[in-house]
Amino acid sequence: MDKPDPTHHTKNREKKESLSREERQKQLEFQHEAVVHLNTLYNYALHLTMNPSDAEDLVQETYLKAYRFFNSFERGTNCKAWLFKILKNNYINRFRKNSKEPGKVDYDLIKDFYHSIKDTRTDTSETDTDYFHSLLHEEVYQALHSLPEEFREVIQLCDIEGFTYEEIANMVESPIGTVRSRLYRGRKLLREQLEGYAKKYGFNTDNI
Amino acid sequence: MNCKKAGVFISASVDGELSLIEEQEFLLHLSECKECSLEFEEAKRTKMIIREKIIKFKAPQALISSIMQLTSFSTKEHEDTLLYE
Numbered sequence: 038m039d040k041p042d043p044t045h046h047t048k049n050r051e052k053k054e055s056l057s058r059e060e061r062q063k064q065l066e067f068q069h070e071a072v073v074h075l076n077t078l079y080n081y082a083l084h085l086t087m088n089p090s091d092a093e094d095l096v097q098e099t100y101l102k103a104y105r106f107f108n109s110f111e112r113g114t115n116c117k118a119w120l121f122k123i124l125k126n127n128y129i130n131r132f133r134k135n136s137k138e139p140g141k142v143d144y145d146l147i148k149d150f151y152h153s154i155k156d157t158r159t160d161t162s163e164t165d166t167d168y169f170h171s172l173l174h175e176e177v178y179q180a181l182h183s184l185p186e187e188f189r190e191v192i193q194l195c196d197i198e199g200f201t202y203e204e205i206a207n208m209v210e211s212p213i214g215t216v217r218s219r220l221y222r223g224r225k226l227l228r229e230q231l232e233g234y235a236k237k238y239g240f241n242t243d244n245i
Numbered sequence: 246m247n248c249k250k251a252g253v254f255i256s257a258s259v260d261g262e263l264s265l266i267e268e269q270e271f272l273l274h275l276s277e278c279k280e281c282s283l284e285f286e287e288a289k290r291t292k293m294i295i296r297e298k299i300i301k302f303k304a305p306q307a308l309i310s311s312i313m314q315l316t317s318f319s320t321k322e323h324e325d326t327l328l329y330e
């Protein structure tokens with residue numbers, strides 16, 4: 038407990054307390070709104086860079102920037118979308134515009150990870166059209182990564198991260214109609230890939 | 246609506262991103278077209294498969310700690326500045 042301060046200190050003390058209280062509040066709010074998305078942001082960064090150390094740097098940078106500009110975050114809007122957009126811009130600035138060489142694309146690392154999962158093809162006593170359930174994690178991952186980036190990106194943002202078309206349009210800086218058609222075309226390509234795997238394992242996909 | 250237009254609608258409908266009018270138009274086509282109905286079921290399944298099979302990587306502990314420090318550091322720095330002014 039504080040002892041009562043001499044009067045001549047009171048002014049300074051009040052100033053200090055009010056300033057740090059404001060900062061502390063910003064911090065708390067930042068943790069509630071922004072830091073809770075850390076895992077999902079890292080996951081996205083990893084898919085973008087395919088390199089764990091680049092992904093860490095990118096997330097670090099994103100949070101630094103987000104904290105600095107947290108006042109400009111429009112309260113009540115989707116903070117996750119806001120963070121993703123900052124991350125994407127950082128990614129472009131770092132690895133595309135400034136011609137900084139990205140770390141070696143560690144495709145094998147992630148592929149190996151997928152490979153290491155004890156994945157079992159489920160027995161299909163069901164109908165042939167249920168072949169999708171027998172796909173392996175690794176196969177779906179490879180199919181997704183075989184897509185051109187503009188398609189993969191929207192599928193990832195929509196299906197994995199659960200953003201709305203409006204949010205995605207904002208993130209990829211394209212009209213909603215473009216997002217819609219990219220998703221349609223991307224999924225079509227993805228399905229072809231997945232059906233390829235299914236055929237390889239002898240599932241009948243003719244009637245799909 | 247023809248099947249070609251329905252294709253784009255299938256994808257958007259799976260995401261619940263059709264307007265009310267579009268949705269009605271689309272459902273009308275589904276009721277008349279068996280192929281698109283099957284296609285619609287497959288599209289829903291594909292989305293589910295992606296959600297199920299793509300693994301979400303978790304942030305390493307070191308990164309979590311450094312992000313947590315990032316926010317508390319600013320306050321400390323702030324306090325220090327104030328203490329030594």
Ligand SMILES: [Zn+2]
Pocket residue numbers: 247248251274278279280281
């Ligand atoms: Zn049709």
